[in-house]
Amino acid sequence: xxxxxxKKYKIIGTxxxxxxxxxxxxxxxxxxxxxxxxxxxxxxxLRSPHAHANIRGIDARKALALPGVHAVVTGQDLPVAADRExxxxxxxxxxMHLSDNVxxxxxxxxxxxxxxxxxxxxxxxxxEALALIEVDYEVLTPVLDGREAMKADSxxxxxxxxxxxxxxxxxxxxxxxxxxxxxxxxxxxxxxxDAGFKEADVxxxxxxxxSWVHQGYIEAQNATALWSSDGTLxxxxxxxxxFNQRQLLAEILKQPVSMIKMVPQEIGGGFGGKIPxxxxxxxxxxxxxxxxxxxINMTRTEVFEGTGPASGTESRVKMGATKDxxxxxxxxxxxxxxxxxxxxxxxxxxxxxxxxxxxxxxxIDGYDVVVNKPKSAAYRSPxxxxxxxxxxxxxxxxxxxxxMDPLELRIKNAAGEGDxxxxxxxxxxxxxxxxxxxxxxxxxxxxxxxxxxxxxxVASGYWGxxxxxxxxxxxxxxxxxxxxxxGSPDIGGSRVAIAMMAAEALGIAAExxxxxxxxxxxxxxxxxxxxxxxxxxxxxxxxxxxNQAIALMTTRAARLWETEPDNVGFAxxxxxxxxxxxxxxxxxxxxxxxxxxxxxxxxxxxxxPRGAGPSFTTHLVxxxxxxxxxxxxxxxxxAAQDVGTMIHPSYVEGQVQGGVAQGIGxxxxxxxxxxxxxxxLNSSYLDxxxxxxxxxxxxxxxxxxxxxxxxxxxxxxxxxxxxxxxMGAISNAIYNAVGVRMRNLPMAPHKIVKALSEKNGSx
Amino acid sequence: xxxxxxxxxxxxxxxxxxxLCEPNQSLLEVLRDVLLLTGTKEGCNDGxxxxxxxxxxxxxxxxxxxxxxxxEGCKLMTIEGVATPEGLHPIxxxxxxxxxxxxxxxxxxxxxxxxxxxxxxxxPTEARIRxxxxxxxxxxxxxxxIVKAVVDAANTMGGKK
Numbered sequence: 034x035x036x037x038x039x040k041k042y043k044i045i046g047t048x049x050x051x052x053x054x055x056x057x058x059x060x061x062x063x064x065x066x067x068x069x070x071x072x073x074x075x076x077x078x079l080r081s082p083h084a085h086a087n088i089r090g091i092d093a094r095k096a097l098a099l100p101g102v103h104a105v106v107t108g109q110d111l112p113v114a115a116d117r118e119x120x121x122x123x124x125x126x127x128x129m130h131l132s133d134n135v136x137x138x139x140x141x142x143x144x145x146x147x148x149x150x151x152x153x154x155x156x157x158x159x160x161e162a163l164a165l166i167e168v169d170y171e172v173l174t175p176v177l178d179g180r181e182a183m184k185a186d187s188x189x190x191x192x193x194x195x196x197x198x199x200x201x202x203x204x205x206x207x208x209x210x211x212x213x214x215x216x217x218x219x220x221x222x223x224x225x226x227d228a229g230f231k232e233a234d235v236x237x238x239x240x241x242x243x244s245w246v247h248q249g250y251i252e253a254q255n256a257t258a259l260w261s262s263d264g265t266l267x268x269x270x271x272x273x274x275x276f277n278q279r280q281l282l283a284e285i286l287k288q289p290v291s292m293i294k295m296v297p298q299e300i301g302g303g304f305g306g307k308i309p310x311x312x313x314x315x316x317x318x319x320x321x322x323x324x325x326x327x328x329i330n331m332t333r334t335e336v337f338e339g340t341g342p343a344s345g346t347e348s349r350v351k352m353g354a355t356k357d358x359x360x361x362x363x364x365x366x367x368x369x370x371x372x373x374x375x376x377x378x379x380x381x382x383x384x385x386x387x388x389x390x391x392x393x394x395x396x397i398d399g400y401d402v403v404v405n406k407p408k409s410a411a412y413r414s415p416x417x418x419x420x421x422x423x424x425x426x427x428x429x430x431x432x433x434x435x436x437m438d439p440l441e442l443r444i445k446n447a448a449g450e451g452d453x454x455x456x457x458x459x460x461x462x463x464x465x466x467x468x469x470x471x472x473x474x475x476x477x478x479x480x481x482x483x484x485x486x487x488x489x490x491v492a493s494g495y496w497g498x499x500x501x502x503x504x505x506x507x508x509x510x511x512x513x514x515x516x517x518x519x520g521s522p523d524i525g526g527s528r529v530a531i532a533m534m535a536a537e538a539l540g541i542a543a544e545x546x547x548x549x550x551x552x553x554x555x556x557x558x559x560x561x562x563x564x565x566x567x568x569x570x571x572x573x574x575x576x577x578x579x580n581q582a583i584a585l586m587t588t589r590a591a592r593l594w595e596t597e598p599d600n601v602g603f604a605x606x607x608x609x610x611x612x613x614x615x616x617x618x619x620x621x622x623x624x625x626x627x628x629x630x631x632x633x634x635x636x637x638x639x640x641x642p643r644g645a646g647p648s649f650t651t652h653l654v655x656x657x658x659x660x661x662x663x664x665x666x667x668x669x670x671x672a673a674q675d676v677g678t679m680i681h682p683s684y685v686e687g688q689v690q691g692g693v694a695q696g697i698g699x700x701x702x703x704x705x706x707x708x709x710x711x712x713x714l715n716s717s718y719l720d721x722x723x724x725x726x727x728x729x730x731x732x733x734x735x736x737x738x739x740x741x742x743x744x745x746x747x748x749x750x751x752x753x754x755x756x757x758x759x760m761g762a763i764s765n766a767i768y769n770a771v772g773v774r775m776r777n778l779p780m781a782p783h784k785i786v787k788a789l790s791e792k793n794g795s796x
Numbered sequence: 797x798x799x800x801x802x803x804x805x806x807x808x809x810x811x812x813x814x815x816l817c818e819p820n821q822s823l824l825e826v827l828r829d830v831l832l833l834t835g836t837k838e839g840c841n842d843g844x845x846x847x848x849x850x851x852x853x854x855x856x857x858x859x860x861x862x863x864x865x866x867x868e869g870c871k872l873m874t875i876e877g878v879a880t881p882e883g884l885h886p887i888x889x890x891x892x893x894x895x896x897x898x899x900x901x902x903x904x905x906x907x908x909x910x911x912x913x914x915x916x917x918x919x920p921t922e923a924r925i926r927x928x929x930x931x932x933x934x935x936x937x938x939x940x941x942i943v944k945a946v947v948d949a950a951n952t953m954g955g956k957k
Contacts, residue, residue, distance in 0.1 A: 057900035060835015301901025525898035683895035694938030
């Protein structure tokens with residue numbers, strides 16, 4: 034394998050303006066929600082007002098009679114999809130369940146569950162028509178709490194569901210035959226925790242809970258579908274993975290993938306939430322019925338209630354350490370609410386917690402539990418923020434009881450190359466310890482807090498990152514520029530990074546590479562824009578196509594110089610004759626001679642890389658708590674992260690900062706408020722309350738470039754992990770400031786006031 | 797039965813613009829679905845995210861909260877009116893140079909809101925910028941680079957309106 038991590042680069046590490054930039058700052062870029070077709074109808078979705086009910090019947094006759102209404106579809110119009118489990122970005126889903134999720138069959142399983150869809154001349158008429166659809170519900174008791182749902186006498190949401198013992202996250206599992214709302218139980222075990230806890234001088238065991246939260250992408254889900262009279266289905270949407278969604282649609286609609294084309298539009302955020310399909314199915318069905326293109330956009334309330342937020346969780350964590358601070362054992366029980374269908378990210382959470390440390394004895398017992406809430410989906414480092422909030426809070430208490438600096442405790446136990454994760458996998462070369470040490474040496478760490486009610490907290494995090502296949506193609510233009518076709522939707526700057534790697538390999542400027550994102554008929558298979566994998570895997574694809582292009586151009590230079598290709602070299606963007614030093618042509622010069630030496634050159638390649646470099650990070654935060662109101666202000670925040678080789682440092686830093694901001698929201702404000710009937714009470718941005726510019730300080734970063742030895746350009750995933758530590762770090766900082774341990778998220782002002790009054794009252 | 801439409805006359809990005817709209821259509825719908833100016837983005841459609849920010853008679857408004865008929869006689873400026881044939885506006889350039897966008901869906905709203913700020917207050921403090929733009933949500937960047945871009949744009953513009 035070629036490793037060029039220590040090479041000096043010309044393009045990699047610079048900060049060119051992104052290729053899609055001008056279109057995005059002028060409003061020209063077309064996002065899924067902007068897509069428009071002549072003769073297009075508008076669709077709307079009727080959603081369940083109940084969290085749990087049988088559908089006795091649906092009568093759409095009055096809606097269909099409304100002028101301007103063209104068609105209505107319901108779950109009864111869908112074929113029966115296969116009962117088969119597939120991965121969905123660290124969460125999982127089952128085709129049959131997914132079909133039931135996009136249009137309910139016999140039951141509605143959460144408030145907001147799609148029941149029917151209408152196509153009309155305008156969105157306003159479609160909305161009017163929704164009110165005319167009569168649904169006869171038999172309302173059932175909702176099951177709304179994970180721990181309650183696990184009990185043997187709980188109402189069963191899926192009466193035939195049995196507990197599957199999962200050996201690994203996506204293992205089909207051993208069926209225990211026990212009927213339960215517990216869909217899966219996964220156990221990770223390393224060493225012997227009983228022996229480990231016996232060695233410990235200090236043991237801390239605590240319980241935690243976290244609320245449901247949403248990714249909060251600004252562009253709502255949308256889909257425009259045209260089921261053409263030749264039987265082909267084309268979908269224009271906002272997607273984190275067109276090939277994956279093509280497969281999902283093929284399974285739900287019972288069509289071959291060859292009849293479906295997904296055309297990715299620009300995507301206005303996703304963070305995991307735009308991996309599954311939702312509106313694509315009803316839009317396609319409505320188009321089939323009407324023969325016209327149909328567009329459906331979600332409202333913000335539909336996004337909150339009807340897509341895939343991140344699981345609410347309950348957990349119990351126990352850790353033990355010797356007097357000198359060596360962690361001897363760690364145990365966790367994780368209960369993740371999957372929502373209406375199985376497939377939470379509990380397995381990924383189990384894999385992510387404790388992983389920053391070398392611990393020989395670990396047991397993690399994870400439960401995937403269905404409740405009458407929306408089906409959870411991936412959200413940035415899926416499952417891991419919830420688990421690490423718990424484990425990093427316990428780490429802080431361990432440090433306190435040991436009388437150690439919490440960062441020092443982490444440094445003492447930092448996992449390194451060759452150490453094992455709880456699932457037995459050994460860590461590759463990475464910069465975990467370096468992040469901790471750089472943070473300890475930082476100005477922030479050495480600074481004074483400078484006031485009362487202020488505190489400082491630290492927390493670490495791990496995220497494994499993903500690999501997944503990628504394909505791209507390049508075509509060489511006569512002027513020496515290069516067209517670069519990709520198939521991975523660019524959600525945050527990957528396009529410029531991928532183009533920069535191509536430019537680096539070819540010895541041309543980043544601006545001379547013209548990247549574009551293609552539809553599923555125009556490029557080879559690409560995995561999800563998820564798992565922090567897009568730049569990594571497309572870097573591999575670019576490495577392949579540029580190597581092949583250079584080899585082809587070498588033969589052209591050889592032809593010009595009447596020699597053998599072996600006698601032609603290529604370095605720093607220049608082809609040269611090894612024999613005659615005066616013979617040389619730049620990439621651009623030779624590109625201009627392709628027509629006369631055998632014709633144009635274009636190259637395509639598909640790769641399926643392994644060796645996604647894992648991410649490690651440690652965060653430091655200063656807070657000030659107002660003891661009167663319980664409001665927490667973030668005074669200063671520094672994230673130290675191993676980011677591998679940075680291709681475009683600004684966008685790497687932006688990913689780190691963006692995850693921190695989401696983590697701060699998760700820590701302090703964001704949550705789904707459900708009433709006792711399972712209805713979300715705060716389904717608007719105002720009431721859900723994502724952080725605004727005013728809520729956050731400048732976000733500082735320490736970017737440790739520990740090149741991924743398993744990547745040609747040293748890339749490791751950078752995008753997700755930064756959302757993992759903020760909750761633990763802030764909780765620890767609040768304790769440091771005012772002496773209360775906040776063990777359930779969010780750490781909202783009213784909870785802090787209550788905790789303070791309990792603390793003061795007990796004195 | 798079709799709803800009767802209202803004839804509305806405005807000045808949009810410096811040009812006299814007329815449109816027909818239904819009484820229940822918001823200005824955002826008119827811009828996007830009638831005039832096909834999709835640079836003004838829809839984020840929440842309930843006035844909480846600022847993605848649909850436009851300038852209406854010198855004030856920034858969430859166009860999802862304004863009815864199309866209310867724009868009668870108004871001067872409107874949308875993201876499509878910020879750049880000139882000569883090139884990008886310094887604010888747009890600053891957003892690009894500072895990597896102040898990731899997915900970019902909130903960017904038009906931020907730029908329109910920033911332009912209104914810098915026309916009023918050429919040299920705002922960071923605190924003032926954070927206060928002025930608090931009605932514009934961004935979920936990707938953590939805002940850090942947006943603030944830097946606005947400071948950068950203010951410096952480039954040198955207090956010129």
